[in-house]
Amino acid sequence: MSAVEPTRSGAPSELHIPLEYSGAARVGGPLLAIRGVEGVGWDEIARVRLPSGEVRYGLVLEVSGDVAIVEVLQGTSGVDPDLVTVAFEGRPFDIPVGDGWLGRVWNGMGEPIDGGPPMLARERRAVNGSPLNPSQRDVPSKPVLTGISVIDALATLVRGQKLPVFSSAGLPHLELAAQIAAQANVAGENFKVVVAGMGLTHTDAAAMRQVLETRAASGDLVLVLDTADDPVVQRVLTPRVALTIAEYLAFERDQHVLVVLADVTSYCEALREVSAARGEVPGRRAYPGYLYSDLASLYERCGRIRGRAGSVTLVPVLTMPGGDITHPVPDLTGYITEGQIVLSADLHAQGVYPPVDVLATLSRLMRKGAGEGRTRADHVPLAAQIIASLSRARAARELADLIGAEALTETDRIYLEFEDAFYRDLVNQSSDESRSMEGTLDRAWRVLSVLPERELTMMPAASIAAYYHGALPKGTRRTNAPLGDHASTPAAPGESHG
Amino acid sequence: MSELTDAGRVVRVNGPLVEVTGLRDVAALDVVEVGPLRIPAEVVSIRDGRLTAEAFEYTGGLRVGDVATSRHRPLSARLGPGLLGGVFDGLLRPLDVGPTWLGPGALVEPPSVATWPFRPAPLDLGTLLGPGALLGTVSVGGGFEHRVLVPPRGKGTVTWLAEPGTMGEDETVAIVGGHSLHLAEDWPVRRARPVRARLRHFAPLVTGQRVIDLFFPIAHGATAAVPGGFGTGKTMLLQQIVKWADVEVVVFVGCGERGNELADAMADLGALRDPTTGTSLRERTVILANTSNMPVMARVASVYTGMTVAEYFRDMGYRVVVLADSTSRWAEALREFSSRSGELPAEEGYPASLSSSLAAFYERAARVTTLGGKEGSVTLIGAVSPGGGDMTEPVTAQTERYVRCLWSLDRDLAYARHYPAVTWRHSFSLDDATIANWHATQGRTGWVEARARALSLLAEADRLSSVVELVGLGALPARERIVLLTGRLLREGVLQQSALSENDTFCSAAKQSALLDMVLAVHDKCLALVEGGLPASAVEEFDLTIVTRARDETGPDDAEGVDRLRDEVLARIGSQA
């Protein structure tokens, strides 16, 4: 096919002088085949120029003899194989790093979409990053506070942890993600947030921008937005751009960085589409066989490094297709992440926000982020007690549904009241309300105080003495109160009932 | 075709798949080094002088025309005294001296500068030595006696033996049959190290975890698989065994799993003391870390490397356990590998050779007489991560067939925070009779019967609770209500064991038996009471928290403490009745 006389061109300031080739032998899907190339490295970046002057970027997928296969990030629509020129840059896809990302909005490739200037900096980093030497990792510790009671109390997010939100279509996971990004903090230490939207609708993207306006204005937030109509290949890069910015801020600028990725399912679909275009052998549900490793190459970029002050904490948000937790995207995510926050359609239907299914939710690293010196000494057993009690309440509810409420013992009935109080007084909160850790734990105790003291088998006596029923005067403590007393809101701390 | 030389050329790069031409003297599975960073790659096929190799590192920037050279040998592990206490990647390159970020070329086998105090064995020069014969010892951290042996393929008369003194890995310790033998030796990781004889399983590997030791025990030299969905406790269980197994050497292979977990394990092991040697548990452990974000091909190597390291210590006459977390990630790496090299996929895209690869791997575990005539063993325990929790998927289904023990983890148990979530319904140990015999020789004659009773009570309680869901508790006869009660006591008082509890993270064999005996005694007593006419509902009201808390409120080896609590609870039941 086309002629391939290499012509030299390129910026004199750079060491590498890219070779430019004109004409592609083949165009198909997002792929271009360029013949006659020399010295092109695998996975390096290619600059594809159209006759109109438009420049697109591509990655070298394969080099074989004198042929390079290039995957064009913006797709190949409108590309005439005879009229393109392709230059190979001799480096992987990389971005400048620095503070200039903060307070701004970018597309999935790191180009400005807020009308501001492009990001410029001398230092650049490859967006793929490099694996962190596991022997240099430091164990995650200390919490990231979200101001959301159910998360802070029962599934504490820890600095350096990856904790996903598993949701389903129609649930307010983006609202929750935005709320986490807007409210999260590390009690006064250096803190930055990087949010990457992947495959978001324009409506969702706009809502996200609005919720995060204040944080962006304060210069603590980077927003990388890839929308549903952006090319899929670009979507595959979006989280990598976000994580590269985050790694730099954390490990070279001593910041605690929270990264929110939403929606990972859109990302995986993009990956599947790209894989199909490459003609790869499909694995489960036609996702590529390397989906696990690919997701790990994102999720494992969080953590802490010994001897460095910063941390990267990751909250990926995903929708489970058909609400199916065994679907490869949530399943493989669960195998990599350190716990999960699961949202429930039932709770959403009952008007609970955030609709967190507490029994399916777990922060595996909670012990490292909660407790004495981190949150409060009573926190971990308090969370364990609440979860155990909810599990008992659920069993009672199932029994009542099966053989009728008469089958319940008195204690079972108190558990049902406890469950109601739990959702009403601890979980439910508005999407712009941020609660202090102290306030959250006090609410948790108020809820737990619906149960008689003898039921609190997991609580150390000292905690019970300090927090159970708040500051009720001696003698009024109801360890086994008659049922009716529990029907109304339980005693707030400081209030006295008799 | 052009002439073959010692410097071939890269002609194709597609991710880890690299094709090379023009290289002579290369056999299948040899390692070649490609490009300026000399990335190691394993040759998987040779056709008309064109080699196809799978790179062990990221190949970004590798070009057509780059140089390729051969190492002229398959992937090998350098086995020497520096292993214990170390952290390595899947190719046994030390991570603790590596850089923070692991790009290609970041990890190298550094020139070994460490030296070790060598003490020669009392040997007369001129003695004829066979493979496995002792040449001397090196004392490494924690007083561990590292034995330097004639390697599996060496033999002959010893004509020279080093004097006592410090020496490096590459120094000669002896000349045997005209060959210099060094302190360290190389071994191809995919090949099992030979032994004189495989022995029958005999004694249990005590893990200190009740559900294993009491119900599904594993013998030294046997194999176990731990299948379970995410969050069911595979890693916790394996790490409990790393800490408490009664072996001299532990090899932990973190294969495609989390970096944070490894950091945590290393910190934990560093803080725990070995009760017999007084040194940290890190000193008896070799960690191979190939986390999920590290190159996929090195994951394939890591399980073989780990097994080779274990066999090396076994050959010294030690008992070794290998823990692989997770073998599914290894199998997935095999799948990636075979799909890239265009093999026809079988079930779920896995290569048709999956089954034989698994079998060959598990078969490397054994209790043996070594070439040197000592007894040693390698026990292998592998986590399995079934996609979607589906226990019929190929890796789980194939693995089950080759292991002696299956410890299935159950999502419902884990959700109910019943840890370890090993289900008594779908777990097995094929060595239970062997181990029962062993217990009998140790004077624990009641072990078999107690275990059998407990297992049948658990099964009956399960059956009854599904009946109760249909008809309610009231419809059951008194005896069956007591069985239900006992089922709960067995679960909460014996099977559950928190890895986080200081008293309960490890449980001695004596305390295990005492706890089980206590529950069975309570069962007998309650049964006698209902048979004597007491309504079951009254028995159900008894406060039996002593029984469920005993595991946590007595020390790890305090069987007498448990016995006292048993007497106390029996007396109370007596008085409440």
Ligand SMILES: Nc1ncnc2c1ncn2[C@@H]1O[C@H](COP(=O)(O)OP(=O)(O)O)[C@@H](O)[C@H]1O
């Ligand atoms: N024996 C145990 N004792 C206490 N907690 C446990 C135990 N086993 C598991 N867990 C809990 O379950 C969580 C998940 O366990 P893990 O071993 O990481 O699961 P997996 O490796 O199967 O994904 C742990 O973080 C811990 O909270």
Ligand SMILES: [Mg+2]
């Ligand atoms: Mg695990």
